[in-house]
Amino acid sequence: xxxxxxxxxxxxxxxxxxxxxxxxxxxxxxxxxxxxxxxxxxxxxxxxxxxxxxxxxxxxxxxxxxxxxxxxxxxxxxxxxxxxxxxxxxxxxxxxxxxxxxxxxxxxxxxxxxxxxxxxxxxxxxxxxxxxxxxxxxxxxxxxxxxxxxxxxxxxxxxxxxxxxxxxxxxxxxxxxxxxxxxxxxxxxxxxxxxxxxxxxxxxxxxxxxxxxxxxxxxxxxxxxxxxxxxxxxxxxxxxxxxxxxxxxxxxxxxxxxxxxxxxxxxxxxxxxxxxxxxxxxxxxxxxxxxxxxxxxxxxxxxxxxxxxxxxxxxxxxxxxxxxxxxxxxxxxxxxxxxxxxxxxxxxxxxxxxxxxxxxxxxxxxxxxxxxxxxxxxxxxxxxxxxxxxxxxxx
Amino acid sequence: xxxxxxxxxxxxxxxxxxxxxxxxxxxxxxxxxxxxxxxxxxxxxxxxxxxxxxxxxxxxxxxxxxxxxxxxxxxxxxxxxxxxxxxxxxxxxxxxxxxxxxxxxxxxxxxxxxxxxxxxxxxxxxxxxxxxxxxxxxxxxxxx
Numbered sequence: 156x157x158x159x160x161x162x163x164x165x166x167x168x169x170x171x172x173x174x175x176x177x178x179x180x181x182x183x184x185x186x187x188x189x190x191x192x193x194x195x196x197x198x199x200x201x202x203x204x205x206x207x208x209x210x211x212x213x214x215x216x217x218x219x220x221x222x223x224x225x226x227x228x229x230x231x232x233x234x235x236x237x238x239x240x241x242x243x244x245x246x247x248x249x250x251x252x253x254x255x256x257x258x259x260x261x262x263x264x265x266x267x268x269x270x271x272x273x274x275x276x277x278x279x280x281x282x283x284x285x286x287x288x289x290x291x292x293x294x295x296x297x298x299x300x301x302x303x304x305x306x307x308x309x310x311x312x313x314x315x316x317x318x319x320x321x322x323x324x325x326x327x328x329x330x331x332x333x334x335x336x337x338x339x340x341x342x343x344x345x346x347x348x349x350x351x352x353x354x355x356x357x358x359x360x361x362x363x364x365x366x367x368x369x370x371x372x373x374x375x376x377x378x379x380x381x382x383x384x385x386x387x388x389x390x391x392x393x394x395x396x397x398x399x400x401x402x403x404x405x406x407x408x409x410x411x412x413x414x415x416x417x418x419x420x421x422x423x424x425x426x427x428x429x430x431x432x433x434x435x436x437x438x439x440x441x442x443x444x445x446x447x448x449x450x451x452x453x454x455x456x457x458x459x460x461x462x463x464x465x466x467x468x469x470x471x472x473x474x475x476x477x478x479x480x481x482x483x484x485x486x487x488x489x490x491x492x493x494x495x496x497x498x499x500x501x502x503x504x505x506x507x508x509x510x511x512x513x514x515x516x517x518x519x520x521x522x523x524x525x526x527x528x529x530x531x532x533x534x535x536x537x538x539x540x541x542x543x544x545x546x547x548x549x550x
Numbered sequence: 551x552x553x554x555x556x557x558x559x560x561x562x563x564x565x566x567x568x569x570x571x572x573x574x575x576x577x578x579x580x581x582x583x584x585x586x587x588x589x590x591x592x593x594x595x596x597x598x599x600x601x602x603x604x605x606x607x608x609x610x611x612x613x614x615x616x617x618x619x620x621x622x623x624x625x626x627x628x629x630x631x632x633x634x635x636x637x638x639x640x641x642x643x644x645x646x647x648x649x650x651x652x653x654x655x656x657x658x659x660x661x662x663x664x665x666x667x668x669x670x671x672x673x674x675x676x677x678x679x680x681x682x683x684x685x686x687x688x689x690x691x692x693x694x
Contacts, residue, residue, distance in 0.1 A: 278625065278626065285586075290623055291626045294638060294651055295619065295624075301618075302616070309666075353617045353618060401647070401648075405640050410651045411650045414648040416645065416648070417582045417594050417596075418580070
């Protein structure tokens with residue numbers, strides 16, 4: 156396929172609460188990816204960074220910040236901000252540059268450091284700001300995850316045990332991932348004993364925020380072949396589409412959905428439309444997918460994503476889970492990295508971390524976490540303000 | 551209880567009558583509803599209207615989903631001392647084809663709710679200031 160690019164290298168700084176500057180994580184991830192690729196830094200002609208909005212000006216121009224830290228060598232730079240999809244958008248920018256023939260090999264990198272406590276909105280009386288309104292009315296981030304989770308329970312019969320089973324599954328596999336932050340094997344009893352945050356979700360159903368950094372070295376297929384890496388995993392598709400009006404699922408930070416009352420307007424659920432473009436672009440279907448890395452901001456959300464990716468019919472993800480199909484060794488393993496449950500979210504790095512995991516899996520380098528014979532993997536994530544992404548990687 | 555006057559927590563977002571309504575807008579060209587009010591541009595991709603009328607939204611609808619808040623939210627939320635957990639619901643309005651979030655009235659817990667239940671809009675205290683009691687819209691199960 157002419158629209159594919161090769162993934163030559165992947166690298167990550169382990170997730171955690173290290174207390175360092177974000178640049179340090181990005182540089183560590185970039186150097187690991189460069190070494191993994193066997194590409195000298197001076198050969199990289201495009202640096203595409205995922206921005207962080209929590210680290211001041213250097214974060215807004217992350218591409219240039221990382222390029223300077225690695226040593227200015229005259230590469231062109233780009234910085235992308237798309238909330239949780241920032242990494243995918245930075246990857247898409249590199250792919251465009253490569254497919255346009257303007258660059259042979261590019262570095263894509265994102266990193267973040269996370270402040271302590273709540274991310275509260277600015278003060279004052281500001282009813283024009285939806286983020287201010289929802290906090291004033293007492294609606295926090297877990298509210299939204301809990302609304303989705305409760306809907307699953309009432310509509311499909313999902314249970315608290317199902318949600319706990321997602322945490323148990325992800326913690327068991329994540330305990331084998333040296334880059335994960337949380338490496339303890341939790342039990343269903345541990346989840347049940349954790350504090351209720353937003354019914355039906357408990358503290359251990361909801362992911363934390365973390366420091367971390369992830370990087371990829373990507374190139375044209377021709378460049379990969381010149382390096383003797385013609386069989387490297389390839390990025391087969393990137394979807395970064397917006398929602399389609401009328402968006403029918405209430406999303407952070409809104410207090411209401413779009414209205415689908417006008418003639419000719421239909422209700423659409425954003426998460427389920429995201430992967431459609433990716434499948435179409437890659438020319439494959441859900442039946443071709445061997446593993447998935449999805450954005451489990453909550454345990455229940457992992458089940459939503461499985462259905463949004465069409466890996467199970469609507470309402471049947473929990474049955475797949477109960478059957479062991481989404482565990483390592485099952486029909487369609489989901490989040491064999493350990494997922495956000497074991498990592499915690501590092502916004503501009505997270506979508507790239509998902510692609511790193513698929514890269515190692517498709518190369519057969521995932522060790523104790525290896526999905527046997529993995530040839531096709533898909534990612535899915537969603538952030539604020541209509542951002543989201545789905546990336547397909549294949550051998 | 552306090553004898554302070556009642557005042558809307560957010561000015562102009564709902565009527566103050568005994569049977570209150572949320573106040574939204576409707577695009578005069580395509581009929582799309584907006585809450586909060588939208589007056590500058592229609593977000594229907596097939597419509598480029600800039601003309602809107604203010605409308606009262608349906609004051610009853612069906613539960614889309616529900617949860618509660620067991621931890622005190624950060625500011626600008628004004629929490630009572632001690633913090634009291636409260637219930638939250640998203641309610642689907644039939645005519646407007648939209649879901650609106652809000653707290654559920656005091657005394658109703660998640661155990662009392664179910665997706666599809668009919669709810670109506672009422673006003674209840676959100677918090678108190680030195681001068682008045684700030685009220686906002688909340689959802690209340692319709693007695694069957």
